Amino acid sequence: MSARWTIVQGSPQHRIYRWVGWGSFVAAVLLIPLIVADVAVINIGSNSYKFTMSQLTLATSWAVAVLGVQVIVGYTGQLTLGNSFFAGVGAYLTAILVADYHWSYVSTLVVVLPITFLLGMAIGLPALRIRGLYLALVTISIAALLPSFAKLDTISIPFTGKTISELTNGSNGKDIKSISKIKSPDWIPWDGIAGFFQGIPVVGKFFGEGGLSARQEDTLYKYLIMLAIAVIAFWLVRNLLNSRVGRALQAIRDNETSAAVSGVDLALYKTLAFGVSAALAGVAGTMYAIDIGFVNSDDFGLFLAVNFVVGLVVGGVINMWGAVVGGLAIVLIPSMARSTQSVPLVKQSWLQGPVGPFVQGVLLILLTFVLPGGIVYGIRRLRARFVQVVPPELAAKGEMEEPPEDYIPLMEEPPPELSESVPD
Amino acid sequence: MDFDLLTSPELLLARIFDGLNAGAVYALVAVALVLIFKATTLINFAQGEMAMFGAFLAYIGWSEWGLPMWIAVVVAMILSALGAAAIERTLIRPFDPSDHLPLVIVTLGLLLIIGAVAGMIWKFDPRPFPELFPSGSAFRLGIANLRWYTVFTLAAAVAMMALLQFLLSRTKIGLAFRAVSSNLESSELVGIRVGPTLQFGWALAAAAGTFGAVIFVADPVRQIEPSIMLSVLIFASAAAALGGLDSLWGALVGGLIVGQVQTLLVNVFTFIPNEMALAAAVFVLLVVLVAKPSGLFGTARVERV
Amino acid sequence: MSSPLLEAAGVKAAYGQVNVLHGVDFSVNEGEVVVILGANGAGKTTTLRSISAMRLVTVEGSIKVAGTETVGKNPADVVRMGVAHVPQGRGTFPELSVEDNLHSGAYVVKDRSQIHKDIDRYFDMFPVLRERRDQLAGSLSGGEQQMLAVSRALMSRPRLLLLDEPSLGLAPLIVEQLFETLAEINRDTGMTMLVVEQNAQLALSIADRAYVLEAGQIVLSGEAEAMKTDEAVRQAYLGY
Numbered sequence: 019m020s021a022r023w024t025i026v027q028g029s030p031q032h033r034i035y036r037w038v039g040w041g042s043f044v045a046a047v048l049l050i051p052l053i054v055a056d057v058a059v060i061n062i063g064s065n066s067y068k069f070t071m072s073q074l075t076l077a078t079s080w081a082v083a084v085l086g087v088q089v090i091v092g093y094t095g096q097l098t099l100g101n102s103f104f105a106g107v108g109a110y111l112t113a114i115l116v117a118d119y120h121w122s123y124v125s126t127l128v129v130v131l132p133i134t135f136l137l138g139m140a141i142g143l144p145a146l147r148i149r150g151l152y153l154a155l156v157t158i159s160i161a162a163l164l165p166s167f168a169k170l171d172t173i174s175i176p177f178t179g180k181t182i183s184e185l186t187n188g189s190n191g192k193d194i195k196s197i198s199k200i201k202s203p204d205w206i207p208w209d210g211i212a213g214f215f216q217g218i219p220v221v222g223k224f225f226g227e228g229g230l231s232a233r234q235e236d237t238l239y240k241y242l243i244m245l246a247i248a249v250i251a252f253w254l255v256r257n258l259l260n261s262r263v264g265r266a267l268q269a270i271r272d273n274e275t276s277a278a279v280s281g282v283d284l285a286l287y288k289t290l291a292f293g294v295s296a297a298l299a300g301v302a303g304t305m306y307a308i309d310i311g312f313v314n315s316d317d318f319g320l321f322l323a324v325n326f327v328v329g330l331v332v333g334g335v336i337n338m339w340g341a342v343v344g345g346l347a348i349v350l351i352p353s354m355a356r357s358t359q360s361v362p363l364v365k366q367s368w369l370q371g372p373v374g375p376f377v378q379g380v381l382l383i384l385l386t387f388v389l390p391g392g393i394v395y396g397i398r399r400l401r402a403r404f405v406q407v408v409p410p411e412l413a414a415k416g417e418m419e420e421p422p423e424d425y426i427p428l429m430e431e432p433p434p435e436l437s438e439s440v441p442d
Numbered sequence: 443m444d445f446d447l448l449t450s451p452e453l454l455l456a457r458i459f460d461g462l463n464a465g466a467v468y469a470l471v472a473v474a475l476v477l478i479f480k481a482t483t484l485i486n487f488a489q490g491e492m493a494m495f496g497a498f499l500a501y502i503g504w505s506e507w508g509l510p511m512w513i514a515v516v517v518a519m520i521l522s523a524l525g526a527a528a529i530e531r532t533l534i535r536p537f538d539p540s541d542h543l544p545l546v547i548v549t550l551g552l553l554l555i556i557g558a559v560a561g562m563i564w565k566f567d568p569r570p571f572p573e574l575f576p577s578g579s580a581f582r583l584g585i586a587n588l589r590w591y592t593v594f595t596l597a598a599a600v601a602m603m604a605l606l607q608f609l610l611s612r613t614k615i616g617l618a619f620r621a622v623s624s625n626l627e628s629s630e631l632v633g634i635r636v637g638p639t640l641q642f643g644w645a646l647a648a649a650a651g652t653f654g655a656v657i658f659v660a661d662p663v664r665q666i667e668p669s670i671m672l673s674v675l676i677f678a679s680a681a682a683a684l685g686g687l688d689s690l691w692g693a694l695v696g697g698l699i700v701g702q703v704q705t706l707l708v709n710v711f712t713f714i715p716n717e718m719a720l721a722a723a724v725f726v727l728l729v730v731l732v733a734k735p736s737g738l739f740g741t742a743r744v745e746r747v
Numbered sequence: 748m749s750s751p752l753l754e755a756a757g758v759k760a761a762y763g764q765v766n767v768l769h770g771v772d773f774s775v776n777e778g779e780v781v782v783i784l785g786a787n788g789a790g791k792t793t794t795l796r797s798i799s800a801m802r803l804v805t806v807e808g809s810i811k812v813a814g815t816e817t818v819g820k821n822p823a824d825v826v827r828m829g830v831a832h833v834p835q836g837r838g839t840f841p842e843l844s845v846e847d848n849l850h851s852g853a854y855v856v857k858d859r860s861q862i863h864k865d866i867d868r869y870f871d872m873f874p875v876l877r878e879r880r881d882q883l884a885g886s887l888s889g890g891e892q893q894m895l896a897v898s899r900a901l902m903s904r905p906r907l908l909l910l911d912e913p914s915l916g917l918a919p920l921i922v923e924q925l926f927e928t929l930a931e932i933n934r935d936t937g938m939t940m941l942v943v944e945q946n947a948q949l950a951l952s953i954a955d956r957a958y959v960l961e962a963g964q965i966v967l968s969g970e971a972e973a974m975k976t977d978e979a980v981r982q983a984y985l986g987y
Contacts, residue, residue, distance in 0.1 A: 097543055148731045151485050151542050155683075156731060158487070159676045159724040166720050320672060324550055331547055369563030379554030383533060386544045386551070614854075621840050621851045628838035632800060633826035633855040633903065741842060 022168040027409045035405070050074070051241050052215060053224050067357045071237045072309060073349045078241075078248040081345025085255060085338060086298030086328035090254055092335040093259065094180065094291050096149060099297035099323045100141060100157030104134045106164040106318030108303025113192040113313040114185050123308045130300045132279030138296020142289035161323035168315030186315065195311025202232075202239035244305050246370060252338055258294065267291055321375070328378045331385050334392015343393050351377055455586035457705045463592040463661070464677075465701020466599040469669070470654025471678035472685065472693035473603065474647040480623040480688045481643035482534075484545050488552035489651055490675030494668060495556050496522035496652025497571075497659050498564055501666055504572055511572050515656050519649040526648030530641045539626075560668035568665035577662060595657050602653055603694050606646065610690075615642055623688065673720060677704070680727040686740020695738065700726060751776045752907055753798070758808035760790070760797045767793040768961040770808065775907065780933050780940045782950040785960035790864070791836050791943040793920065794960065795909045798941075799825050799832045812907060827855055831905035835912050837896040841885030845876055848884050848895055852902030862902070869898035872928065890921035897925070901932070910942045914925050914949065922946070926953050953976045 025032045051071060058069045083105055087427040090098045108130045115121040115129060141160065145153055171183040178185060186192055202208065216222045230238070258264060266287045269277035278284050307313055328351070329344030352374030359369060390395050471493055478486045484524075496518050503514030529552065537544050556663040575594035579587050610616035618639045630636055658674065659666040681700040685692025703726060704719040730737055751774035760768040767790045785791050797806045800820045810817045812828045822832075831852075840848050849869065853862045870877035873894040879887060884895060885940045893913055900908055910929070914922040930953040932938050944950035951957055951971045959967035961981075967980065974980050 091543075097546060144728055144732045148735075151483070151546060152683075152731050152735065154487075154542075154546050155485055155679055156724075156728055158677065160725055162673065162676055163721055163724055166718060170718070324554060327547065327550055368562040371565065373560040373562070374558075375554040376558035376562070379551040379556075379558060382551030382554065383548050386547050387536070390544065546915065572828065617843075617847060617851055618854065620843055620847070621854075624842040624883035625838060626839035628834065628840060629851070630836060631826065631832045632851050632899065633820075633823050634851070635823045725823070 022404050024406045024408060027407055029410075032407060035407075046121055047245065049215075051238055052212065053226075064360050065358050067348075067354055071241060073235075075241045075244050075309045076306065077345045077349040079302045079309060079345070080325075080329060080348040081341050082248050082251045082305065082343035083326055084134050084333060084348070085252065085303035085341035086295040086302065087293055087326050087330050088335050088338070088341055089255065089259075089295045089298065091330060093264070093271055094288060095271045096145065097154045097158045097327075098141075098145075098292070098295065099154055099327065100160040101295060102161045102320075102322035102327055103300035103320050104296040104311075105165045105303035105306065105322065106137060106168070106315065107137065108134055108300030109307045109313045110168065110303070111188055111300075112304040112307040113194045116307070117192060117194045117197045118185070120198070122139065123159050123198070123304075124247070127247075127301065127304055131297050134300025134303075135293040135297040138299075139289045139293040141296065142292025143293060146285055158320065158323055162241060162320045164318045165315040167320075177259065181380060189315070191312055191314035192231075193312050194307060199311075200236060200240050200243070200308065202206050206235070206239065208235045208238065220271040240308065244308060247301065251298060252341075255294070255298070256338065263287065263290065270400075325378070328382060330392075331382055332393055334389075334394045336391055336395050336398070340394045347381075351381070382415045452562065452584035452586045455583060458702065459586060459588045459592055461701040461703075461705035462698065463589070463595055463701070464704060465681075465698035466592075466595040467654055467658040467697070468674065468677045468681040468700050469694045470587055470602060470657065471607065471651055472681035472697050473690055474651035474654065474684050475678060476685070476687060477537055477606070477643050477647035477650065477689060477692045479682070481619060481640050482539055484534075484539070484542065484549070485687075486557055486647070487546065487549040487675070489647065490561070490655075490671035490678065491553050491556040492522060492526060492648050493561055493651035493655035493674075494511055494671040495525075496648065497655035497666060498560055498672075500652070500656050500667075501569070501571060501659075511574060514576075515653070518656070519652045520616040522648040522652040523645035526644040527641045528646040531637075532665025534644070535640070551678045557672075564668060566667055566669065568667040570591075571656075571659045571664070572665045573662060574657065574660040591661055595661070598653070598657055599694060599697070602650060603690055606650065606690055609646070615639070619643055675726075676720060680723040680730075682737075683727050683730045684737055686737030688741055689737070689739040692737055692739035753810070753941065754810055755794075755798070755810045756808060758794070758797055758806060760793050760804050760806045762793075762803055762805075767963055768797065771875045771960070771963070771965050773958050773965060773968070775939055775941050777906075777939055778933075779955045780930075780942065780953055782942045782943060782944055782947075782954040782957045783960055784947045784950065784957055786945070788962075789911055789960040790963040791960055792911055794834060795834075795911050795941070795943055798909060799830060826903060826905075829906035830909065831900035831903050831907070832909040833893075833896045833900045833911060833913065835915065837889075837892045838885075838893050839884040839895050839899065841883060843884055844881050845884055845887070845895060846880045848899050849876075852899030855903050861904075865904070866943060866967060867901055869901065873898060889916050890918065890925070893917060893921075893925060897929070901938075906939060908938055908940045910940060911947060912943055914946045922949060926950075929953060948975075 025035055051074065054069060054071055054074070057071075060067045061067065073156070083101060086101050086104075087098060090096055111130045111133065112123065112126040115126045116123055141157070144156065148156055167182065168186040169183050169188050170187070171181045174181045175185060212225060212228075212230055215225040216227065218225075259267070266282045268279070269280070269282055270287060272285060274284065303318075323347050329341070329348045332347040333340030333344030355377045357371035358373060360366065361369065385392065471490060473495065475485060478484055478489070499521050500511075500515045500518035501662055503509045503517050504511050507514070509517060533548050533552070534545065537548070537640050539545075576590050578590050580590045580593050581588040610620055618629065618634045619642060621632065622636055622639045623643075626636060629639075655671055655674075658664065659670060664670070677700055678697070681696035682693050683696070684699055685694070686697030700723055703722050707722055753773075753775040753961065755771065755773050757772065758768055759771050761769050771790075771794065773781075773783070773794075773941070783791050783794060793804060796804045798810055798817060799822050800806070800817050801822050806818050808818065811829055812825070815828055815900070817825050817828065817830075826832075840851060843851065846866070851865050853865065856862055862878075870880070873891075874895065875891055876895060876898065879891070884892060887895060897913070913925055917925070926949055929942075930942065933940060933953070942950055942954065951974060954971040957969065957971045957974050958965050959974075967974075
């Protein structure tokens with residue numbers, strides 16, 4: 019199979035190609051909010067699907083969470099299902115500090131990051147001995163624990179003099195948005211920005227008319243904050259994984275024994291990976307609290323844990339774009355499923371049931387069968403049919419090679435046991 | 443610390459009785475996990491949901507098809523066995539059994555699908571399940587009350603184990619099942635067809651799980667609804683791990699211990715409130731897997747590095 | 748002349764990307780004992796695994812047992828063609844009792860009275876197995892396990908017995924006994940055997956013919972008697 023267009027790596031065309039790709043992503047991320055502003059409605063058949071800014075905002079937070087799971091799955095070859103626990107911890111810490119101690123939302127990260135990081139390392143310790151299936155089992159059990167933890171009324175937390183359930187407001191959930199609201203600062207000229215885009219011929223009408231309401235301004239501001247946190251998180255993880263740490267983790271994933279022999283401290287790097295992963299989940303929890311303004315322990319149980327797996331499988335682990343796709347999938351699948359009110363041949367009353375989990379389950383199985391690398395991998399393969407980027411050496415020789423398979427299998431396959439090599 | 447419990451044998455006994463009941467149910471679901479683990483070294487995360495679905499089938503058989511209750515239970519067990527056999531054939535067998543991750547994802551998918559389908563069909567309002575066993579008290583000492591229900595649940599769990607033990611040790615397919623779980627390659631070399639044998643394991647597991655779920659929801663203190671087995675799966679996993687993931691009787695012992703840990707420990711130490719029963723189970727699971735992955739009665743398996 | 752019981756032609760075998768056999772031809776006639784000799788990694792085990800159509804090996808070429816192709820079948824089918832395989836490392840079922848191990852060997856046999864008769868026969872042949880009939884196979888010594896493995900394979904009343912390094916890890920005395928028993932079985936019942944061995948001297952003593960495998964190719968074949976006495980062959984290939 020050869021692609022329709024070939025682009026030589028490092029050539030001006032390649033640079034343009036990359037700039038167009040990145041440029042359209044950045045434009046989408048920044049302009050879609052202005053278009054959506056609050057709610058966008060798309061009608062498909064007799065169903066109407068609402069897309070809200072709050073969903074997009076939430077998707078950025080779950081993208082960070084999926085990134086956290088990716089770090090473990092992609093770089094240690096193990097499946098962890100416990101990150102929803104850390105997300106819950108992050109969300110509650112933020113909620114408590116904001117509501118009871120009047121911290122600002124973003125500043126709570128100073129507390130959330132180290133605490134979830136340390137908790138993650140603590141989980142990483144048993145993970146040194148527990149692997150594969152057993153680790154999945156233990157971590158999903160831990161994930162199931164959060165709702166009961168949040169309702170604990172006999173353990174009091176030092177420095178606060180309150181029990182956990184007093185701090186978390188038990189099963190009623192912790193309300194923050196009525197105590198502290200994120201307001202857009204006055205210096206951002208929202209109306210001017212909106213006016214600028216509305217003034218563009220032809221496409222201007224997509225940006226609505228007139229100025230933005232205060233609520234819309236706050237929503238957009240909140241989104242920008244979340245986006246900034248997410249971008250920083252992705253950037254930091256990318257740098258971390260490109261560093262010594264990332265190479266060490268890769269070596270461990272590829273072959274634990276030989277990594278250990280060549281001097282990689284297995285225990286250190288593995289617990290470190292779990293710490294980073296948990297901290298990302300914690301950040302996601304903080305972002306959730308910022309977005310929703312209300313934290314209820316039941317939203318951080320088993321189903322969120324499985325949701326992270328859905329995000330992981332839908333996006334795939336080949337690169338960080340998988341986490342972006344995964345974050346969107348976590349938010350959009352259930353909400354679109356809920357909005358689907360009529361499907362031919364399906365009983366109406368069934369569609370009022372838990373359609374979201376059903377679709378998620380089907381997707382998990384379907385993707386595992388047909389596209390185990392996830393959607394990002396699928397898009398890459400599709401793109402390779404049209405555009406091929408080749409290194410200059412190959413282009414000079416006029417060789418057309420298959421693009422390198424950069425699909426990282428979700429788990430390392432054991433090499434076939436060559437029984438011929440059994441020593442005497 | 444709640445010293446009442448230590449000074450009052452009645453209270454202690456009452457807690458032990460509570461724990462027996464829960465423990466027997468955990469044992470039955472644990473044995474389902476063990477059956478699949480023995481054959482495939484896979485933990486079926488959907489086992490609890492499959493059992494829940496089976497219990498609903500029994501309920502429907504009784505309430506809508508008008509079957510006598512026990513007949514409805516048997517029919518439900520057969521139906522869930524057939525369903526599990528179909529699942530094994532279509533969704534599990536295509537994957538390389540040594541590559542666990544896709545299989546974990548598939549069983550998680552099943553967990554979502556089965557739970558969701560039950561929720562779509564039967565909604566989430568709890569319904570009372572008919573009583574399977576006589577109510578009333580078998581033994582009473584002050585506040586300690588051993589319900590007949592507990593006695594029968596235990597007896598049913600033991601009977602189920604004995605039946606499974608018989609099937610595995612005295613029948614040809616049972617021999618094949620044990621051979622496959624002991625050495626897959628050699629079992630092929632003696633002519634055993636591995637696929638159908640594993641399918642048999644899934645079917646047996648589903649039937650056992652359905653039986654456990656039926657007994658669980660038929661307890662007059664509970665009602666049936668689609669999310670009833672979610673946390674049971676975790677208790678049962680802890681029980682299975684404690685007993686040794688590949689030991690049938692270990693599952694029974696593990697179930698009973700987890701049942702006791704849940705009620706007794708939680709009450710002896712009052713600083714572990716009721717919500718922490720689950721935490722106690724997770725703690726057991728964690729400690730067993732870290733300290734002794736083969737559990738109390740399991741075979742030590744070397745995990746390939 | 749009648750066609751051989753086992754006939755392999757142009758067999759290539761690979762584990763994934765690793766090619767192990769590069770086109771080998773060999774045959775075993777009814778009633779014969781044939782050994783395949785060769786060093787570690789020569790492809791001996793792979794040859795047997797190819798015949799049994801075992802997992803992980805991809806085979807090209809043709810392997811016929813009594814005229815029926817085994818390539819592309821699965822091991823359970825090959826057993827039903829009358830092939831029994833004692834794998835390297837013996838492959839008993841450690842968690843099953845000695846008696847259950849024997850029963851499993853007769854998985855393809857329908858006739859229950861025949862099964863019981865055969866179990867008795869192998870208990871007579873290896874009395875130690877009778878003593879330990881209820882013990883788990885995993886608790887047996889290496890020699891006892893090998894006896895069990897051979898008995899289990901014979902339980903299916905095969906036409907062709909494949910033995911993969913039966914001497915591996917056993918004390919010399921036990922190995923000698925084992926080979927004597929194998930020779931006896933061949934003499935008494937005319938059982939056809941294909942044996943893979945590193946212990947060339949011992950294997951040649953019970954064999955009719957032999958092949959020498961080197962780096963996935965057959966480099967030498969002939970009568971066992973002739974090979975044993977040929978000084979040049981001994982030094983070049985057999986290393987003793």
